[in-house]
Amino acid sequence: MTDVAQAAGVSQSTVSMVLNQMSGARLSAATRSRVLEVAAALGYRLPRPAAPVTAAAAAAQPARQVIGYLVDEISTSPHPVVSVDGARDxxxxxxxxLQVAVTRNHAGHEAALIAAFLAQPGLLGIVYSTIFTRAVVVPEALRSVPLVLLNCHDASSTAPSVVPGEVAGGHAATERLIAAGHQRIGFINGEPxxxxxxxxxxxYxxxxxxxxxPFDAALVRDGDWMSGTGFDATLSLMxxxxxxxxxxxxxxxxxxxxxEALKQxxxxxxxxxxxxxxxxxxxARHTHPPLTTMVLPNYEMGRAAVETLLTQAQRPPGTPTARRTLLKIDCPLVERETVERRAG
Structure with a gap:
């Protein structure tokens, strides 16, 4: 899906909506057609159009098990929404x-949602997710069911954790600039x-x-993830x-x-x-020139969390608890036009 998004020049969420035939999504016919053409060219097996399902037919189908998905925030950033897409698919x-619930970091709300999830007879397990990567303390009530941590970790828990490979991503981004012949490379960071x-x-x-x-501290600026900081920090570096x-x-x-600062x-x-x-x-696809960047693999992380949870849930009762595992998902480089191409 990442490959389709890159080749079609759209986001992973758009690819997900097109390939899952979400008719309610406000996407143009041209965008849908482009995604389908690229997907077919890359060998993605396109699903056949599903026949309408009547209420009676739906009731006759075997009940699907439920995976609870708890997240602390979902409305202030595009990233957690893409993780939900991957988990749902x-x-x-x-x-x-997939049943999604947002806690807004409210302890009482979180406890009530966990209780509601655990009361469902069809519950298979829970994905516990955070909007930004951080340490958490797993609620005690979740230790009784299959559990996977998404974009977070808890050293005291044996639950598997799925996180982005950020160190490798920072390394790959810097390495790309070094490969292009640069030796004095500035770094504008987020909140440290x-x-x-x-x-x-x-x-880096x-x-x-x-x-x-050599590392030169004079080439590093701390920021706050906003464009204004990038502008000011660039003027300072230059x-x-x-x-x-x-x-x-x-x-x-x-x-x-x-x-924008470099243009100025x-x-x-x-x-x-x-x-x-x-x-x-x-x-990043619409800047002038289009921006070379690293993918934050939210969709793949969401998928990996559910796949890992299913593996946990399939273990026979009484199986000894496995050691905590940390699954890091690669952050691939997307080549565009803000770094000169390698020779040859």
Whole structure:
């Protein structure tokens, strides 16, 4: 699905809506046609149009088991919605229904939702998810059912955790700029207290060390994930005595601000300054030039969480509890036009 989205120039959510034949989605006929053509060309097996299901026929079908999906927030960022898409698709393919509930980090609300989930006789297990990667304390009530943590982790729990491979992603983004011949690479980070920012910064430093390039703190700026910070930080970096020839931004919105700042300074991208973002948000396809970036694999994470949960649920009763596992999902590079192509 990531490949289809990249080739069609749309988001993973759009691909999901088209391939799952969601007629209510407000997508143009041209967009639907383009996604289907690309999917077919890439060998994606397209589902046959489903016949309408009557109420009587639905009642006669075997009951699907329910997978509970708890998330602390879903409305303030596009990322958790894409994870829900992946989880829902994986659940449906395995004969299950995904039931989503948002806690808004309210302890009482969360406890009531967990109790409601656990009261369902058809409950198979629960995916416990957070909007940004962080440590959590698993509620005691969840330890009695199959459980997978999504985008979070708990060292005291044996529940598997599915998280993005952020260190490797930061490394890959920086490595791409190094491969293009850059040695002075600026880094505009998000809020440094967040795990995503810490890990992307760690990957940046590791890539420099692997290439025997010195780390220069003067080339690093902390931000807040917003475009205004990217703009201001870029102006600051380019005003230094030895400005960078490339900039890695820890998300696409800051990269958008960086691109605008470089235009204001009269710098050509990528000829004079190369630029890489992170997240592969929809806007990354529509900047001028289109932004080279890293995919934050929310869809794949959602799928992996449900697939892992199904594996947990299929273990025979009384099986000894497995050791906690941490599954890191790769963040692939999306080549566009803000970094010059490799020679050859």
């Amino acid at each position: 994986a659940a449906w393919e395995q004969g299950c229904l 207290w967040m795990e995503a920012a810490q890990d992307r910064f760690k990957g 430093r590791r890539a420099l060390a692997t290439a025997d390039l 005003a230094t005595p030895r400005p960078p020839t490339a900039i890695f931004c820890a998300n696409d919105l800051m990269a958008l601000g960086a691109l 300074l009269g710098k050509r991208v990528p000829e004079e300054v190369a630029l890489v973002g992170y997240d592969d948000q929809e806007i």
